Amino acid sequence: MCNHTSETDALIHSTDPNHPANLICELCKLFYNNGWVTGTGGGISIREGDKIYLAPSGVQKERMKPENMFVMDNETQEYLRTPEVFKPSACTPLFLSAYKLRDAGACIHTHSQAAVMCTLLFDKVFRIANIEQIKAIPKVTEPGYLGFFDTLEIPIIENTAREEDLTDSLQEAIRQYPGTTAVLVRRHGIYVWGESVWKAKIYNEAIDYLLDIAVKMKQFGLDPAGEIGSEKKIQQLN
Structure with missing residues (x-):
């Protein structure tokens, strides 16, 4: 299920703190500190324009990184980017x-x-x-x-x-x-x-x-x- 190239990595790497991949990491850490996503449970997804950003399954939320993100096309619901290791969230x-x-x-x-x-x-x-x-x-x-x-x-x-x-x-x-x-x-x-x-x-x-x-x-x-x-x-x- 690998779709991990320099081109697709451009979807999740940004210096903008409000980029969905960065925000998901920030918010997952916040939710972990609140006791809402202990272990690897819970998650978050953000839709921006024609793309959907999804936290993966099996990652400790306080340690999540942008490169762990899945990116999906909102219309076709096909993945534009999948990380090398992780599976999509059951959520x-x-x-x-x-x-x-x-x-x-x-x-x-x-x-x-x-x-x-x-x-x-x-x-x-x-x-x-x-x-x-x-x-x-x-x-x-x-x-x-x-x-x-x-x-x-x-x-x-x-x-x-x-x-x-x-x-x-x-x-x-x-x-x-x-x-x-x-x-x-x-x-x-x-x-x-x-x-x-x-x-x-x-x-x-x-x-x-x-x-x-x-x-x-x-x-x-x-x-x-x-x-x-x-x-x-x-x-x-x-």
């Missing part, structure tokens, strides 16, 4: 789903502990409301962002033995929840996408904050989607 068809169904500019996959815990604490849909950080999440189906009093909903799909086998259920969740910018995978993690890599980063950070605080609310018997003032019952007990 690839799921990333492509976000590009196809949401016209995303980037897609992030993490194994965040907060994400995994929420898939154990919620049934089919994660819901949270009346938390300020919700205002960082887009409405998707209309211009603007969710408000403080809105309820954020993220569908939860069941995990499979092979990651690529999640594709159909992820696509179905995207269709059933046109306002979502993420899909949770039970006992596995989360996929988050956005119009650009920076939007995807913001959404991922905001959602992980909300997932984490939802876990803590559950520990105290609070409903993350409960009404304002419901916390007073807990306060009275203390």
